[in-house]
Amino acid sequence: MKTTTIFIASCLACSVAAAEGDYRAEAIAMMKRDFKPRGIATLDRLAEDGVQAVCNRSGNHPPKDIAERLEKDQMETIRYPADGKYMGDWKAGEKLAQNGRGMAWNDKAGVPGGGSCYNCHQIGPGETSFGTIGPSLYQFGKQRGNGPDMQKYVYARIYNGKAFSLCSAMPRFGYVHALSEAQIKDLVALLLDPESPVNSK
Ligand code: HEC
Incomplete structure (x- = not known):
């Protein structure tokens, strides 16, 4: 029985x-x-890489030792600025954070798109709307400081967030070439510059 x-x-x-x-x-x-390839939207967008496969097959909870090993690999993909400078222009960063355009089939190859950060994060005061998939970044620099280590951390986070949290929902902006080095620097400044609206009262 x-x-x-x-x-x-x-x-x-x-x-x-x-x-x-x-x-x-x-x-x-x-x-x-x-899915039909059109313009810059080719079928390679459907290809799942190893990290995505591990996350997709484990409900975003892979075994800890595997996650740690793969996060280390992701960390090694990060290309830091050769000039050692992480802070760009926060005004350009603000525009990027609120711009969700880019990577559409009818965009020209290599034309820089937006960062669409507002889709997942609160960025600053005065936004009409923002998504909440990620934590609020309002007051980020004020709360976390803006020294060299924090600048490097924010650069790396934007370049490839999977280096810190393997199954992060945040796109790997630098790794997939969605944002250039200069654009990432502008976003670092947006989050860390004391003059930026992110750090205003
Ligand atoms: C699809 C949603 C999504 C988008 C778009 C997105 N993020 Fe994130 N982000 C997240 C999530 C979720 C986290 C929380 C930690 C994690 O899972 O990686 C996060 C974490 C972060 C962190 C670390 C916060 C901390 O407390 O250390 C920073 C910095 C950040 N994002 C900046 C950005 C910037 C700048 C942009 C735009 C270029 C952006 N994010 C776009 C989802 C997103």
Whole structure:
């Protein structure tokens, strides 16, 4: 009797897993079939890299030792500015943070887009709306300081946030070339410059 119950339970678990596997494969096949490359939006956008695969298959909770090892790999992808300077122009950074355009099929290759930071973060006072997927960045520099270590941290976070939190929802802006070195510096200034609206009262 006991054996039968276990048998049925495990069989149910098996078929659920199999069905989930099929849905994933089906969804990927559907995207590959229906997405057509146009302009700069080529099919490589559908390719899952190793880190995304680990996060997607583990519900964003991979085993700790694997997460730590892969975060170290992600850290090594970060290219810091050759001039050792992390702070650009906060005014340019403010425009970037509020600009969600870019990487559309009809954009020209290499034309810099926005950072769309407002989609996930509160940035400063006076915003009409902002998303809350990420923490509020209002008063960031005031609360965290703006010395060299903090500047480097913010640069790295924007370049590749998966170096700090493997399954972070934040896009890897530098790593995927969505933002240039100069643009990331402008965003570092936006978050850390005492004159920036992020750090205003
Ligand atoms: C799709 C959502 C999303 C977008 C877009 C996004 N972020 Fe994030 N960000 C997050 C999340 C979620 C976190 C929380 C930590 C984590 O999971 O990485 C975060 C964390 C951060 C942190 C670290 C905060 C801390 O307390 O140390 C900084 C700095 C940051 N984001 C800056 C930016 C900037 C600048 C932009 C625009 C270029 C941006 N983010 C765009 C989701 C996003």
